[in-house]
Amino acid sequence: MIDEQTRSLLAGIGGFDPTPGALAGVVVVDVTRVVAGPYCAMILADLGATVIKVENPDDPDYTRTFPPLLTGEGSEPLSGFFAQYNRNKLGVTANLRTAEGRELLERLVARTDVLIENFRPGTMERLGVGPDRLREANPRLVYAALSGYGQHGPYRGRPAYDNSAQATGGLWSMNGPAGGPPTRVGTIIGDLAASLYGAIGVLAALRHAERTGEGQLVDISQQDSVVTLTENAVVAYTTEGTVPEPLGNAHPFVRPYELFPCRDGHVFFGGYTDKFWRISCEVFGGEGTADAHADLSDMATRFDPDVYRDRVRPMVEGWFRDRTKAELEALAGDLVPLSAVKDIGEVVDDPQIAARDMIVETEYDGYGALRTFGSPVKLDVTPPRTRGRAPATGAHTAEVLADVLGYSAAEIDAMRQAGAI
Missing domain, CATH: 3.30.1540 (formyl-coa transferase, domain 3)
Structure with missing residues (x-):
């Protein structure tokens, strides 16, 4: 765990729900974009971790422009998509293609428990801030890498999206109307599954780091994650040679179901x-x-x-x-x-969903209220925090650099001028 001074400094930034969660005191650096990484980090944030989202100032997370969009007093519309996967985070900018940006990340990681990234394998190494380098700065660091095919294997370097995982993990081939063509599952299940496994892996690695002081790499593949969602398909093939085909809404053998x-x-x-x-x-x-x-x-x-x-x-x-x-x-x-x-309208109005606090409302100044899904993790002593806002790009950069990392006002200004933040 990080030192008490860093924990106290971070606790004073952001204005989020101060209620201590189960992961209070854990600090996570979130160098991710789109869904698989951001959702993984948000799960940890909901559970009480302090999550610092690091974005390139010139190329921030492009889901900031994804619909649905809320319009208001702000100069730019607010993406409900982005907000749903980035609540409860601090926002910092750092251009990792600059020496100053890389130094900033290393100084941040030195006072951090976890780093999560979801670039194609090798990207962080080429930038000079791969897991080996960062663990030199912090031997206790839990470095979680979420990617399409994982950090090793013949597909390691391939670009991938959620559909890539659905296709190569077998799920696409099983889904669709009976006798019809394969059909993708109607949501980004590969991204979401990788997020969930990423959170599980991080928690397991954190437990080990707490006991031993030793960090480790958490390697999560979307393809791997999808394979585990295929129910009995793997054992049906390995024991009987059966290759599952689309069955529509029917079960392979249970009836009526x-x-x-x-x-x-x-x-x-x-x-x-x-x-x-x-x-x-x-x-x-x-x-x-x-x-x-x-x-x-x-x-x-x-x-x-x-x-x-x-x-x-x-x-x-x-x-x-x-x-x-x-x-x-x-x-x-x-x-x-x-x-x-x-349908989703009926789900949002469902009394059981309401009783479980699964639709939560967050007020965004100048935009009004945004309703998103809550947390399915229910803890009776340290309940998840689900009403925090998603940060504007770099909203907390100056505070984190000055109060946590000790940068002077002149240094921060110079970094801005250089395009490092």
């Missing part, structure tokens, strides 16, 4: 176990329905593709056809796995 139409939309119904099947028969078909179809009482029978197609699915479709999503949830939502398929 998919999407069903109803009067005003669709619901997910997963009443595949013997217990849930019997309850469903009685609730939707009436008393005696399960006994009247006793030959379907065994789960293995219902899993049979022909039996499911010819008898089980038509029965379920008949149960749901004339009822609304709300009626179906009211009738059976507390008894069997049955959930309305909700």
Whole structure:
């Protein structure tokens, strides 16, 4: 952990929620952009870490221009996309292509626990601030590198986006309508998964550093992350030689466990176990329905593709056809796995989402309130801080350089003039 003086200085900058979180005292330097790195760092910020987002003054995180945009008194629109992944951070600028910018980063890392970057492997080394160099400045440093394919292997140097990981991790080939072409998952799941694994890796490495004083490299690949999201696909191939294909909304073998139409939309119904099947028969078909179809009482029978197609699915479709999503949830939502398929508007207004504080509101001066998702991590003693603002580019540069790193006003001005900050 960093020294108490640095912790106190940083605590006085930014004006964020002062409530100490589980990671209070941990300082993270965030040299990332777009989603995979920023979200990883934000997870740590929500949990109480002090996160310093370092951007090139001439080329800041380009998601600052991504929609949706809030307009207000500021000279530039505020990106809701950027704000959602960068709350609770301090903003510092440093041009790592300059000697002064690299020195700034090294001085910052010397008083830091974690650095996160998501450049293509080799980029930080070419700039002269790779993990080996930075660990000379701070042997305890946890250096987390998130990239498309990881820090070693034949694909190491390839450029990559989320879709690259979905494609090469197998997920794309499995997704889509049955009998149709592969379809990407409808969100940046490769970026998001890498963010989550990055946060887990950082926490594990921090625990080791606290015990031993030894930092280490946390190497996270988007492709690796996606592979772990393919459920039973890997073992299906390695044990049986089966290559999964798109199945639409169906499960490879569990039935019924998919999407069903109803009067005003669709619901997910997963009443595949013997217990849930019997309850469903009685609730939707009436008393005696399960006994009247006793030959379907065994789960293995219902899993049979022909039996499911010819008898089980038509029965379920008949149960749901004339009822609304709300009626179906009211009738059976507390008894069997049955959930309305909700659009984002319905999700934002969902009472369970509200009860879990999963839509949070942050006030941005001159722009008004911005509502974003909260944190799914619920801690009863040190709850996450989710209402902090995202920083303007370099908003806290002068304060961090002067109060934490000891730069004089003249030095800071000279660095600005040189384009280093």
